[in-house]
Amino acid sequence: MMRATSLVILLLLSNTFAVVAPRAQEQDAGAGAPPALAPGQAPPLPKPGPLAQPRSSIQVGFPTVLTEYVISPSTLRPARVALGQKLFFEPRLSGDGTVSCATCHDPARAFTDGRPLAVGIHGRVGQRNAPTVLNALYNKTQFWDGRVDTLEQQAALPITNPFEMGSASIGDALSRIAGDKDYQAQFMQAFGRDVNEQDMLSAIAAYERTLASFDSPFDHFIAGDGNAISDSARRGWDLFNAKARCHLCHALTDNQPDATLFLDSDFHNVGIGILRHHVVPLAQQAERELAKGHVTGIDTAAITSEMSVLGRFLVTRKQDDIASFKTPGLRNVLVTGPYFHDGSMQTLWDVMDHYNKGDGITNPWLDKDMQPLALTEPEIDDMVAFLASLTSAQYKVTGDQEYARQLALSKVNRPQRDTARAFGPKPKQPEPPPL
Numbered sequence: 001m002m003r004a005t006s007l008v009i010l011l012l013l014s015n016t017f018a019v020v021a022p023r024a025q026e027q028d029a030g031a032g033a034p035p036a037l038a039p040g041q042a043p044p045l046p047k048p049g050p051l052a053q054p055r056s057s058i059q060v061g062f063p064t065v066l067t068e069y070v071i072s073p074s075t076l077r078p079a080r081v082a083l084g085q086k087l088f089f090e091p092r093l094s095g096d097g098t099v100s101c102a103t104c105h106d107p108a109r110a111f112t113d114g115r116p117l118a119v120g121i122h123g124r125v126g127q128r129n130a131p132t133v134l135n136a137l138y139n140k141t142q143f144w145d146g147r148v149d150t151l152e153q154q155a156a157l158p159i160t161n162p163f164e165m166g167s168a169s170i171g172d173a174l175s176r177i178a179g180d181k182d183y184q185a186q187f188m189q190a191f192g193r194d195v196n197e198q199d200m201l202s203a204i205a206a207y208e209r210t211l212a213s214f215d216s217p218f219d220h221f222i223a224g225d226g227n228a229i230s231d232s233a234r235r236g237w238d239l240f241n242a243k244a245r246c247h248l249c250h251a252l253t254d255n256q257p258d259a260t261l262f263l264d265s266d267f268h269n270v271g272i273g274i275l276r277h278h279v280v281p282l283a284q285q286a287e288r289e290l291a292k293g294h295v296t297g298i299d300t301a302a303i304t305s306e307m308s309v310l311g312r313f314l315v316t317r318k319q320d321d322i323a324s325f326k327t328p329g330l331r332n333v334l335v336t337g338p339y340f341h342d343g344s345m346q347t348l349w350d351v352m353d354h355y356n357k358g359d360g361i362t363n364p365w366l367d368k369d370m371q372p373l374a375l376t377e378p379e380i381d382d383m384v385a386f387l388a389s390l391t392s393a394q395y396k397v398t399g400d401q402e403y404a405r406q407l408a409l410s411k412v413n414r415p416q417r418d419t420a421r422a423f424g425p426k427p428k429q430p431e432p433p434p435l
């Protein structure tokens with residue numbers, strides 16, 4: 001029984017994922033800076049090029065067993081995936097027909113928008129950086145604060161968020177496509193029913209579940225090709241699992257190097273943004289104004305209000321979760337900047353400078369695993385080389401271009417660098433104030 005099931009899934013995976021344009025990386029022309037925006041206008045709509053195609057399961061490093069575990073067979077039917085892909089690029093799901101999911105998750109930018117903070121309907125700027133949708137199929141929770149678990153639940157929220165797609169309701173969004181003959185036929189083919197909310201969300205999620213992205217130089221290295229990454233990147237991988245302490249959070253296990261997704265499905269306060277905000281009054285405001293467990297309310301607060309900085313606390317209301325955010329996976333990280341939940345860091349050198357000083361001298365909620373690392377400049381370069389080696393083949397051109405851009409920027413500006421603190425003792429952490 002078990003065996004039969006996994007065979008079915010494997011067949012489905014290879015069939016569905018085989019829709020891929022086999023040499024899509026040839027279409028990767030590099031992304032460049034995101035276009036400047038006119039006031040009051042949403043960003044231009046991305047078109048579904050070859051990089052939008054479902055990915056092949058034939059990728060070096062593809063975690064077959066894990067993928068079988070997280071995807072149930074029926075979800076990947078080609079008709080559902082095709083419908084989901086179309087919906088992902090559909091601006092009519094937004095209030096004024098100007099914003100699609102791809103606006104903020106552009107395949108040419110590894111399914112991000114390249115901006116510090118995502119910009120939606122009427123040019124409204126939210127409080128959070130748009131994470132990639134690549135490999136989101138493996139997330140145990142969705143969003144920086146994990147406020148929902150599944151891709152289906154996730155997809156419903158941006159459609160009505162007033163800073164994202166701004167539809168009055170899901171029904172309102174549906175009403176704009178329900179009369180379309182092509183959609184009627186595609187829903188019928190995929191689900192055997194008329195256009196409806198549940199199937200729309202299932203289709204979008206099905207498409208996202210085909211966006212598995214591996215096949216990086218690092219995967220070739222792990223698979224045995226010793227020359228697939230530079231000596232520098234190899235030293236970076238060793239540092240990652242030892243002196244730099246990254247594996248404590250960016251790995252599934254504490255004591256064994258894990259090269260699959262580089263995340264722990266947990267939440268931590270690593271000291272991002274917290275110094276710029278008065279956290280205690282914001283936490284009190286959340287207690288007063290937000291109904292606990294009300295996902296739509298949390299979604300609006302997270303995207304449109306300063307309470308965003310509270311992170312996981314908005315979901316759990318636990319002191320320990322103040323300004324905690326989900327550990328993101330690190331695959332394709334070179335091409336998914338700017339970095340962190342608030343997009344506050346421009347380069348991977350800035351990220352390394354932040355961790356190196358073990359940020360958060362006055363942050364009482366800082367994760368206990370954060371501390372000064374005493375990494376030297378050559379070690380920081382090695383770490384960046386390792387992170388850059390996690391770029392999937394399809395984004396090689398974009399990655400090379402972005403590496404050059406970040407390197408040039410890092411030569412003139414290292415706003416996070418604080419060598420004295422990086423080589424100093426771990427500061428005493430202040431007690432959390434009463435809420």
Ligand code: HEC
Pocket residue numbers: 088099100101102103104105118119120121126128129130131132133136139141142143144145151154155156158159163164165204208302303
């Ligand atoms: C205006 C920009 C914008 C639009 C439009 C948008 N998103 Fe997002 N998306 C974001 C931001 C910002 C986040 C992170 C928000 C947070 O964590 O609070 C996010 C998070 C996600 C995540 C979670 C990823 C993770 O690692 O946790 C998924 C999946 C996703 N979006 C898919 C979609 C889909 C599907 C649509 C269309 C129905 C969509 N997005 C529309 C900006 C956008």
Ligand code: HEC
Pocket residue numbers: 240244245246247248249250267268269270271272324325326327328330333336338339340341342351352355367369370383
């Ligand atoms: C205590 C747990 C923890 C440790 C240790 C840790 N990280 Fe993180 N990492 C996180 C969390 C949580 C976030 C998201 C934080 C936020 O946005 O507020 C993050 C975010 C990042 C990001 C930004 C990714 C993105 O998509 O924006 C990068 C890059 C990163 N970490 C790399 C590293 C490296 C390299 C190390 C080792 C030097 C490291 N991390 C150590 C938990 C950790």
